[in-house]
Amino acid sequence: MIPAAFEYLAPATVKEAIGLLQQHGEDAKVLAGGHSLLPIMKFRLAQPKFVIDIGRIPGLDGIKADGDAVTIGALVTHDAVEHSDVLKSKCPLLPETAAVIGDMQVRNRGTIGGALAHADPAADYPGAALALDAQITAAGPKGTRTIKAGDFFVEMLTTALEPSEIITEVRVPVLGKGTGAAYVKHPHPASGYAVVGVAVVLSVSGGKCQRVAIGVNGVAGKAYRASAVEKALAGQSLDEKTVAAAAARAADGVDVQSDLYASSEFRAHLATVYVKRAVLRAAERAK
Ligand SMILES: Cc1cc2nc3c(=O)[nH]c(=O)nc-3n(C[C@H](O)[C@H](O)[C@H](O)COP(=O)(O)OP(=O)(O)OC[C@H]3O[C@@H](n4cnc5c(N)ncnc54)[C@H](O)[C@@H]3O)c2cc1C
Structure with a gap:
């Protein structure tokens, strides 16, 4: 074509x-x-x-540690994210996410800026960006501004970017000791896009969950934070029973999508299964 x-x-x-x-x-x-x-x-x-x-355009393809954050240029490819030593040591959620995007050809050419700007609900980075509270730098006619991931995804294929703005950089936090993160995905068997993808960042102290952020893509018309699950987990010990009960709320308040592969009921069920898996994996890594 x-x-x-x-x-x-x-x-x-x-x-x-x-x-x-x-x-x-x-x-x-x-x-x-x-x-x-x-x-x-x-x-x-x-x-x-x-x-x-x-x-x-030079200067948009670097990954740099910057104090308690890592900055990633908009033109950094999925492959470069997957194999970045800086990200693997400071924010391993992103390499884990990048590794399951499409296939090798897609990862060699596709960029983090393009993936976020496109805002495909079934893309993998948006959930991770939400769970990390990533900050997206946009350059436009009036200069540059920072957009929080939570404000960035407006609806399907629509972001908070103005028509003449370009993403130049994405900033993510360094994940410290006691913090665990995980991305798990149920890929569409034909396209590889996420039918459900769940990114979790959580910290554990004294055996209890302190902070938890859960980004979900693939389920709704845009990536979202599973706030009901986050509330149910805050201050709790992350044993399997508690996590399963909280994960049952993975699609609360969300208009769940339906297509030829997955009905909304099946998708909502997958969301609970994958939220549970991601939380337990992140909790294990936080130890
Ligand atoms: C076969 C196939 C399988 C795929 N599987 C997956 C998958 O499993 N998971 C997944 O997440 N993605 C998947 N993708 C999509 C892939 O990750 C794309 O690379 C990504 O969505 C877009 O990045 P890009 O750099 O190619 O952007 P482009 O295609 O060049 O641009 C996409 C959109 O973003 C805009 N844009 C690009 N860069 C910027 C910028 N810096 N600032 C402002 N606007 C910008 C463009 O104008 C355009 O509207 C797949 C793609 C293909 C072809």
Whole structure:
């Protein structure tokens, strides 16, 4: 399949890219790894007249430890996240998540900025970004601003980014001692996307759960925090019975999606199973 004709533009700086977005408005689309944009262009679900390739802009592909956080450039590929020693030691949830995205070709080209900006409800990073309280840096005509992951995902394929803004960086916390994290996923057998994906970050002190954050993707129209489960676990010991009772609330207050592969009932059931697994795994790692 061949997409509709478009003009290819390759800015050399973020400022130039923002200028092109301002100039061409709704006729323009940013291109990063192309692994979401090009398929939808081939299906003619998007027909931008201008494709602005940010892939040649220097300085957007680094992973750096920065005090109690790690910053990840928007152009960092899933493969680079998976194999980053900095992330493996300071925020292992992201490498664990990146490792189960699509296949090797997808991981070699797809970028963290593109995955977050695309906001596919079945993508893997959004749940992890929510569980980590990640901060997303967006550069636009008025300068840069930071958007909390909790405010970033607005609805299916829609984020809080303004039309002329570009994600430049994602900031995640260093996960310290006593903190455990886990990402578990039920992949769609054909596409590999998450039917259900659950990211958990929790800390344990004196045998009790202190802080817990659970991000869920695949289940609803956008990734969400399983707040009912978080409330049920706070201050509790993380034994299997307590975790199972809390996990039963994984889809509370959520409009559960349904498709040919998974009915909403089956998906909601999977959510409880995978929330339980992820919490128990994170608790084990927190020891
Ligand atoms: C066969 C296949 C299987 C896949 N399986 C999975 C999977 O299992 N899990 C998963 O999570 N994903 C999966 N993906 C999607 C993949 O992870 C994509 O790489 C990702 O969703 C988009 O990243 P990209 O860099 O390719 O972005 P692009 O396709 O280049 O862009 C995607 C969207 O984001 C915008 N954009 C890109 N970068 C920026 C930026 N820095 N600032 C603002 N806007 C930006 C673009 O304008 C576009 O609207 C799969 C893709 C394919 C083709």
